[in-house]
Amino acid sequence: MEYARKPDPVDVLIVGMGASGATAAKVLCEAGLKVVGLERGPWLRPREHFSGDEIKFLNRTYLWSDPRVNPRTVRMDETETAVPTPFSMVPQMVGGGTVHWAGWLPRPRPSDFMMRTLHGDVEGASLADWPITYDDLEPYLSKVEWAFGCAGLDGADAYEPYRSTPYPTPPAPPTRAGRRFYSACEKLGINAMPIPQALITKPFRGRTPSNWTSFWNGYGDPSGMRSSTLDTFVPEALATGNLELRAECYVREVTVGPDGRARGVVYLDADGREIEQEASLVLLCLGAVESARLMLLSTSRQHPDGLANSSGQVGRNATFHEYLFAVGLFNDSEPLYGFPGNYISGGSFQFYETDYDRGHIGGALIGASHVGQPINWNFPGRPSWGSAAKDADRDFYNHAMKIGHTLHDMPVESNRVDLDPVVKDAWGLPAARITHQAHPNDIRLAKWQVDKNVEILEAAGAWKTIPVYLERGRASGNTCHQHGTVRMGNDPAKTVLDKWCRAHDVDNLYVLDGASFPTATGVNPTLTIMANAWRCADYISQVHAKEGAQR
């Protein structure tokens, strides 16, 4: 083993430079703190490295985390042996999931923060209120929308909660499939609207909307039209002169001092050299799976069950937002087109709030979307080979539409991330093992909503509809949404983090990604993650950093 010279300590060390890490870096660097950002993956250059190559981006692991490098194992319960499965393989790179995403940027709703108050104890679930409210987060939702870039249509969502600011840019133009969705919703009395999206549609903060290739969901954007932290907050943080970003550096442990406080981290750089970086504050921003895994890997005399885990709650209450949907195939003469658009074609919050008549709590934001590019466009049950397969592509590629939702899954204490006893990653450390079984409410919600999506497709004139339910309660991890595992709350016996996402046990350790979410919310989580990271980073820069400096 070759050793590198130990670098000087810094104010703040951020592990993971994706959605939350880059947001925190921007806020802290602009506040004048010295920050080192460590990122396991590469630091790619959008204008040089991204293009419309379906094979590279969707079928080979150029952005998607490679399951041979970063394996995951999955099982439904403790009696099963977990099997290696590419589950929630969010890209591990500078920019994280904001590099390849479609850019769903909906706001959470006030009810998302108070599920336990609204619904009490639900058998088999561990519902909890957030220690913050929508009103606490609202100013930061606006900050992110305006700093990051967001397209939306003011006044279109009949169910929209309070907004202190309008949308920065108008929505992308509708697609033909989208137009069909809007007309079906009008027929059924459903309030449809363009889903707020992380892209810009007019010149905005030096960016120009110039990517009309529709190589969008899953692809890197070479133009800067899409809002990614790789293209926005990372360069803004670097421009302060206060960020040192080290890519391809794999953190294997958070180290602690004799007092049990975080001292820094030990990482392996791209050349395999082991380096310790000390810092006054350590911020974990790896995503809910990997942040929990790193905490569990970081055992010490002071923290024998993993870092900041005196509650035993690290890794628990994991939620994953399984994506469920219905596909409609159309046989009329008007093409819907399967390829143009920026993936999302319109949606509705009409079914978001609880209606006990439906037989479940919670609800869903639904969205009509692309069926995709030629190789990977798909519908369940599509003939896989022979003339039936060729006919299916010819007949339906430009005559199909999908309406789906990410599942607002219930937190369950036994749904968790821990360390696999057998499977190791490419650095020889235990892989994250996911134990997850859907709560009965998840299955009922999914069934009701998918059936509603079928109804909309039928109103749109679909010849055939194909529903995908969560029948056996086994999630496939087909979104990159990860939450729970390191919950925030006011009770140190039941939660790991306080309301500023500071560990109850370790006062200079923060976890700023989706791990802190007490419940999953029913919306795509990135806006909430970034707004919460900004809120906590504000707190760190105003309060905690000054305390640290005086120590």
Place this chain on the structure above:
Amino acid sequence: MTSMADWPVVGVPADPGSDERLFFDDHEWDTIEAACARIIPTDHDPGAREAGAVRFIDRYLSGIDYVYAAADGSGFLRMSGKLADAWRARIADLQATYRQGVRDLDAGARERFGSDFVSLSDTDRDAVLEQLSGAPKPAPVALTGDGGNPTIQVYAFDDGLAFFDALVAHTRQGFYGDPVYGGNAGRVGWRVIGFPGPESLKDTMDGTYSVRGYYVQDYDWRDLIPHLRGADAS
């Protein structure tokens, strides 16, 4: 170690006229080509044979030189580090899968029809493939008759696929993938299903390729959204 951001671009895009073999021997090439032609058959439109799917697969299986095209399609990325190690192992597994797959196709063909796969009629080839797939040959999309529907992923990795599933996945990639990888010769796959597709990957980087014309051109959000007209949406 070279950072992934600085992987050099080497080699050149596949020549769509070439039948140079980088991995398969002649018999394997002919067998896979014949099998691909039953996965996406030629009819009044070109199929996998005309698209050069076998050339695509052969190049992919030849090592790690043709895994990632350069963004602009000028060549391929020379990988290094842990991702390169992962791909070396993955390609080695796929090589073994295909070598055994060709032997299995021939064994199935000899057992049922007394000769190698390449010597069979289309109907008999389908029978061998059907048996290998473990399921009836797919029927056309029908209004009714589906069973339970499994979910689908945004990505579709080929790690660990059995031979038949790998053959189906790779034939599809060789039919519809960017021509830089050696398939979709003359962009025939795209034409068959009405996908415009870029002239080159470079055209997708600089705004040259645009499908803006396929969006709705003239629209007023108030026509699409009653709520904006003050109408009662619910």
